[in-house]
Amino acid sequence: MRIRNIFRHVRAAQNLHFLLGNYQYDPLPSANYIRLLELVPSSDKVVHCSLKPFELHRAPPFQSLSYTWGNPLTSLSKSSSATSRTRRSHINGCISTTTHRDAKSPPPGRDLEDSERTRRHPVICDGQIIKVTANLRDALRMLATSITSKIEVATPKYFWIDALCVNQENIAERNSQVAKMAEIFKASESVIVWLGKEDEFTTDAITTVERISRIPEEDWPLIPYTSFYQRRTCKQYSRLDLTFHNWLGFIVFINRPWFLRAWVVQEIALAKSANVVCGTKAFPWEKLSKTLGFIKTTKWYHHLHTEKLKHISSIQKHPGVYKRVLQAKLDVGVGPVYLDATRVKMTASGRLSVQERNRKPPLRLLLETHRFSKSTDPRDKVYAFLGLADKRMAPFRTHPEALAPNYNLSVQTVYTDAARALLTSYGNLSLLSHVQDPSQTQIPHLPSWVPDYSVDLDPYPLRYRGPGFWKASGGLKWDINVFTMANGFLDVQGYQLSFIDQASVLTTETDDASASWASIVKLALSLEQPYPSLREDNKSPSRVEVLWRTLTTNTYNKQCPAPSSTGTLFIDYILNLQIRHRLTPWSSADEFQPHHSPLSESIYPEWSTLLCLEPLNSPYSFSVYKERLSTVVESMFSGAYSPIGLAQLQHEFDQCGGKKRRLFRTQHNYLGTGPRSLREGDEVWVLDGASVPFILRRSPTGNYKLIGEAYVHGVMHGELLGMGLPRRQITIE
Known part of the structure; x- marks a missing residue:
């Protein structure tokens, strides 16, 4: 009893x-x-x-x-x-x-x-x-x-x-x-x-999944990008009858920790069937898969940010249970989308041949795609993908016994072994582009050339910017030294292009809205003419053209080289920056206060000076700028002007310059963009077996530390090979 x-x-x-x-x-x-x-x-x-x-x-x-x-x-x-x-x-x-x-x-x-x-x-x-x-x-x-x-x-x-x-x-x-x-x-x-017990947001989330999953896939492309906010203008969307509260519930739901775990990639990808259970609610995985597919196809993931939804008037007036949610910075990130994409690839049947259906992803692709995933034990950021990887491909094809789970090994050993296996099996240095900025590294005593898989990679490598297929080293092969790699040293060969002479200020390093752009404009002004490399028409590019092509890594909306129309957008962007920065003292306060002092001239970008230095026939000259200014002002008064077309350009800048990468100028007059941690005195190298240049820093031992990859305008397609520079062998530690 x-x-x-x-x-x-x-x-x-x-x-x-x-x-x-x-x-x-x-x-x-x-x-x-x-x-x-x-x-x-x-x-x-x-x-x-x-x-x-x-x-x-x-x-x-x-x-x-x-x-x-x-x-x-x-x-x-x-x-x-x-x-x-x-x-x-x-x-x-x-x-x-x-x-x-x-x-x-x-x-x-x-x-x-x-x-x-x-x-x-x-x-x-x-x-x-x-x-x-x-x-x-x-x-x-x-x-x-x-x-x-x-x-x-x-x-x-x-x-x-x-x-x-x-x-x-x-x-x-x-x-x-x-x-x-x-x-x-x-x-x-x-x-x-x-996924755990229900919370006050679960009902809204399930409602979203149920209604989105009922939309036929053939209708997805018919739903306009802007209909997320203007539902009445889209007949297909009207069938959903979803509220912004429903979407907020889904955002909270998809941010549950399960969706970011490294091990669940394998667990869901290999499942014959999967069912999602949240408290007393349950539904098949396929419904969530369709919801994520819909969001990806319509690009509505751009809208699904609490930072954006909190500005909607109906949400502001009636936040309901989402008051705390709107204060948190949540979005529908790439994690759940990539998670489902891996499962879709593994379970595809009708459209693929037997050979294709039996093909698993290579380990390298899994490590890169799911770099965002989390694990308590950092070693699992490698081990969690071994069972899902194709053992017939690199690195297992040449290293069949590589990377077996062994929790007796240190994290440093596991990551270094993985990097060594991938580098030697692929025979090139592209893995170096996946090394995070040194300021983000968490695992101590890790060689600078080894990716720290325990942290996110932000921004992603330059090759993901678009189909540029840069070949900075001109196809030269890397001579591998497996013996020094076993001791944590990476022997490489290549050419020292120049030293970094000046670097810009990042937007995250200053409270002044114009300080970052001021430093960028000063770099452009310091460029000597003519620029070391030529355009496709064999003419020297102007300072403004070099600037916007560098800021976008010469890529716009997946097009490389960026079309000349991007330069026209850049002029509009400058114009909007001028207006925004000049109005900041008046508009930043809650009330109109005319006693605010203007921005310091030492901080304010010298756009007019830069534009006045343009050749008279340049599409970026000061006269062209003034004409465009008049047109924009007239459009503003008539209500016909909208800067929404600049959103894509802002995205390109965020990825390449000023926010996630730092602009720099070299002693030999090259303009480039590289990792946040670069500084004056660092060296710009083009290494054999690498498609992009790298920033290296000499260490007290005489060897080098890897700082990160770089875009350098004018040397991305093997141009350096014709400069007569000496080829050298160095060691990265």
Whole structure:
């Protein structure tokens, strides 16, 4: 009787281990075996289950659970700084160079926030206690009680759940089981995606998914980009009858941590079928897939930002439960879109041949595409994609034993081994473009040429800007030295173009709206004429042309080289900057205050000086600018002028210059844009086997540190090879 009463009280339930003892795992019979969990019906709140070993290929039908180890709800914190500090401490706690991992750490790919210190919820397994986190407890209760009728969770009665089916304290077993996770999820009858309990936003989110998924795919291209805000003008959209509150609910929903976990890419991509469960709500993955496909096709992800939606008058007047959401900076990022795209690629059938259907993505593509994903253990940013990668392609084709999961290795070793395998198997230096800005690196003692996969890559490499196919090295091959790479040194060959003489100020480094542009204009003014390289018509480009082509990396809307019409847009952009900067003292205050002093002339961009230096026949001359100014003013008065066409140009600038990359001028009169951390004195190199130049910094040892890739106007297509510069071999450490 006393035991029965204990089971009925939560406080006593938390002390069950004193009565029943902690669960003791029996070793698996062989490496071919897995454990499956069988849920046992029970009338009390404590989950009862049993773990049974089965040979994987002879196992009974089972389902796999995909979930997050920690808090499953979207964080609505106003600032990401605290999150960043927490994330850094978590990463630093996982990078020990010792030969073993803390046995109490959470399973691979799970959230550290809810690790061992919050694994306080008891599960009775074969008469013994296993403690789990709150989210896993909720998932187990969902499975045990079959609270959703849309998923037959009772049949099959077996489940594979990493936290319970793998002995997390046994490093050797964890290495072995992680290596076969892809096989496990492929063998599952289905995958249950547990997103956690419902919140006050879930109903709006599900409404959005249900209505969007009903739109036929052939109608997606017919829905205008602007109809998101003007629903009455689009007959196709009127069928949706979605409110902005519905969309806000979806934004919160899609920002749940599950969508950013590294391991879920494999778990969802390999699933024969998948069902999403959020509290008592459930729906097949295909509905979410169609919703994401719709958002991608219509490009409505541009609109789905809380920073944009909070300015809509109806939302401002009646925010409802979204008041805190509107204060958080949330959007529909690339994470869920790429996650679904990988699954679509893996499950494509009708349109592909048998050979194409059996082709998995290369490891390199997976690492690049899902760089944004998160994992508690930084090593999982590599290990989570091994089972999904095509073993017939690089690096496994030449390194068949490369990169097997081994949690005895340090993070530095895992990342360096991955970089070395990719560099040598591909035989070029394109991987260097995926090295983050040095200011973003988190893993200590990592060679500067090795990507830190534990952090996001922002901005993405220049080659993603469009089909430019730059060949700065002119097709020269890189001579590989595998022996020095094993010691953390990368031997490269190439040409030193010049030293950085001046660098611009980033928009994030100043509170003055015009200071960044002022520094950029000064760089352009410092350019000597003629410019070292010629245009396609063999004429020297003017300062303004060099400036806008550099600021856009000579790419506009995926066109490379950028069309000359982009220069006309740039003149309009300058005009709008002039108006905005001049009006700042008057418009920045809540009320009209004429006593504001004008911007300092030392800060204000010298656009007029730059334009006056243009040749008389230049399309960017001061006279052309004045004519355009008159036209714009007249259009403004008539209500016919709209600067919406500049939005794309602003996007190009954000990606290439002033915000995410820093503009620079070299001692030899070249203008370029490169990583945020570049500084005066850094060297610009064109390396053999690389399509773009790189910024290198000499270290006290005489070797170099990699700072990042660069666009240098006039040397992106092998022009440097005709300059007679000496070819040198250097070492990057």
